[in-house]
Amino acid sequence: AQTVTQSQPEMSVQEAETVTLSCTYDTSESDYYLFWYKQPPSRQMILVIRQEAYKQQNATENRFSVNFQKAAKSFSLKISDSQLGDAAMYFCAYRIGIQGAQKLVFGQGTRLTINP
Amino acid sequence: GAGVSQSPRYKVAKRGQDVALRCDPISGHVSLFWYQQALGQGPEFLTYFQNEAQLDKSGLPSDRFFAERPEGSVSTLKIQRTQQEDSAVYLCASSSGWGQPQHFGDGTRLSIL
Numbered sequence: 001a002q003t004v005t006q007s008q009p010e011m012s013v014q015e016a017e018t019v020t021l022s023c024t025y026d027t028s029e030s031d032y033y034l035f036w037y038k039q040p041p042s043r044q045m046i047l048v049i050r051q052e053a054y055k056q057q058n059a060t061e062n063r064f065s066v067n068f069q070k071a072a073k074s075f076s077l078k079i080s081d082s083q084l085g086d087a088a089m090y091f092c093a094y095r096i097g098i099q100g101a102q103k104l105v106f107g108q109g110t111r112l113t114i115n116p
Numbered sequence: 117g118a119g120v121s122q123s124p125r126y127k128v129a130k131r132g133q134d135v136a137l138r139c140d141p142i143s144g145h146v147s148l149f150w151y152q153q154a155l156g157q158g159p160e161f162l163t164y165f166q167n168e169a170q171l172d173k174s175g176l177p178s179d180r181f182f183a184e185r186p187e188g189s190v191s192t193l194k195i196q197r198t199q200q201e202d203s204a205v206y207l208c209a210s211s212s213g214w215g216q217p218q219h220f221g222d223g224t225r226l227s228i229l
Contacts, residue, residue, distance in 0.1 A: 043205060043207075043222050043223045044223070045207065047219075050217065102211070102214060103164060104159070104161065106160070107158050108157060108158050109157070109158050
């Protein structure tokens with residue numbers, strides 16, 4: 001079974017600084033997708049960034065980038081120039097690449113606090 | 117609609133009562149998912165529909181949980197004879213097809229007294 005582990009229950013960072021959230025996963029599949037979702041107190045899960053396992057290039061979305069290490073099964077999220085609005089729970093998630101198998105497997109989450 | 121809509125936003129029920137939670141996906145989205153999120157945890161998959169067909173219900177924790185999507189649009193998650201361990205946030209998500217991102221609603225927070 002696939003599992004996703006986030007070892008940092010809480011992280012904090014000063015506004016405008018950079019923070020990295022860790023995620024590791026376990027799978028025997030070669031084709032899969034990885035995601036980072038943000039969940040503010042409103043509860044809505046918002047997709048931050050996604051990475052296809054077959055792509056070697058790390059995904060980037062504005063201030064958000066990932067460090068995807070396929071051999072190590074590691075998928076960390078880097079947030080640059082942190083802003084107060086970045087404060088939220090962050091979840092790492094995995095989805096197998098087989099067509100028809102669409103469920104997301106989530107980690108336990110990391111609560112990110114931004115200090116002004 | 118503009119996004120995934122879930123109702124009610126909060127639901128309080130007494131142990132043993134039946135509850136029904138509604139999800140209205142983004143218009144035209146063929147895939148619909150239900151997840152259960154316990155307090156302080158990540159969401160866990162419950163079930164998945166492709167149009168009206170329930171293709172995966174492997175995450176439903178017991179036969180007290182039942183989901184339907186009869187016309188391939190709105191979905192209802194029903195929990196019979198509720199127990200305290202059913203207390204959680206129930207999230208619904210939809211996507212336009214395989215490989216496309218899942219868009220989540222705000223969830224229904226269910227509290228069983």
